[in-house]
Amino acid sequence: MKIRTLWISAVLPAVFLGTAFLGQAGAAIKKVALEEVLSIGGLDDETLFQWTGVASDAEGFIYVLDAMDYSLKKFDPHGKLVKKTGRKGQGPGEFIAPRLLDASPNFLYATDQNVAGVFVFDRELNFKRTIPCPSLVAYLKALGDDAVAVLTMGFQEPGKILVLNGEGRILSELAFADKAPGLLMDSVSFVPDGRGQLYLAYLFQDRVEKWTLDGKRLWSKKLLGVKKVEKKKISSLTLPGETCFKDIALDGRGQVFVLGGRLSKSPSRDVYVLSPGGEHLTTFTLPDTSHCLYIDRDNFLYARANDGITLKKYRILYD
Secondary structure, eight states: OOEEETTHHHHGGGSOGGGGGGGSOOOOOSOEEEEEEEEEOOTTSOSOSOEEEEEEOTTOOEEEEETTTTEEEEEOTTSOEEEEEOOBSSSTTOBSSEEEEEEOSSEEEEEETTSSEEEEEETTOOEEEEEEOSSOEEEEEEEETTEEEEEEOOSSSOOEEEEEETTOOEEEEEEOOSSOOSTTTTOEEEEEOSSSEEEEEESSSSOEEEEETTSOEEEEEOSSOOSOOOEEEETTEEEEOSOSEEEEEEOTTSOEEEEEOTTSSSTTTEEEEEOTTOOEEEEEEOSSOOSOOEEOTTSEEEEEEGGGTEEEEEEEEEO
């Protein structure tokens, strides 16, 4: 595997400021429950039309990408809309298909699924610049105010996780597959732990893995008992038909939360909780289906309801 690690010594001290406390994992848990603390958007209002990405900051403000409104929205800690920006288009700060969102201490990073780049906004939603990427971005995590990790997808080579600086220069890359396993089969969501390691959840393979940034796989787990995802022929393409896992996040104890896909017992609702060492601790079920799982620095969990019209915020309860 080809790995470049130029960024590690320069970037790590300033990276993951909001998750630095993850180094001290708590005692193993047996049960997880959720307590709803906030609901934004509903069937009887136009606050959200179909949200796709969510992030928050240290002051508790919540930022949401709204695909049907072609906008980036900012809500206060009580769920009141305080500002929005963006419109349909291809100009600076405009969207055709807004998809992914993450935040660093001072900036927001957003993607459009049709653009090979990352849009950068400040916390007042002012558009600052576009970080160019070698290809379309399939997943995104902010690593600080001047570094972002992206999953890039190619048809002829395996997917790679690239670390880019603010100008789009590649600081490092992690090729997590030896060879291209088939179209979309190397799609992953990922989350850094703030200690030079990454957790990966595969969308179309029954695999959750932990890697070091210098390219060593520490463990690989199967949670669903699925040997192989069935594929479907669509026009001239052969594509995977069902999702194994949709998203991945870390809680304040350093435990891994993995959102299951269509092949889970409760499709797009089951969340598998693993220890940092890969032990399956427990599984809980979201009240509604979700495409996204986000846990903020205060250990609140965000997920979807009403097919994306509603954003739910929950307190995580442990037993």
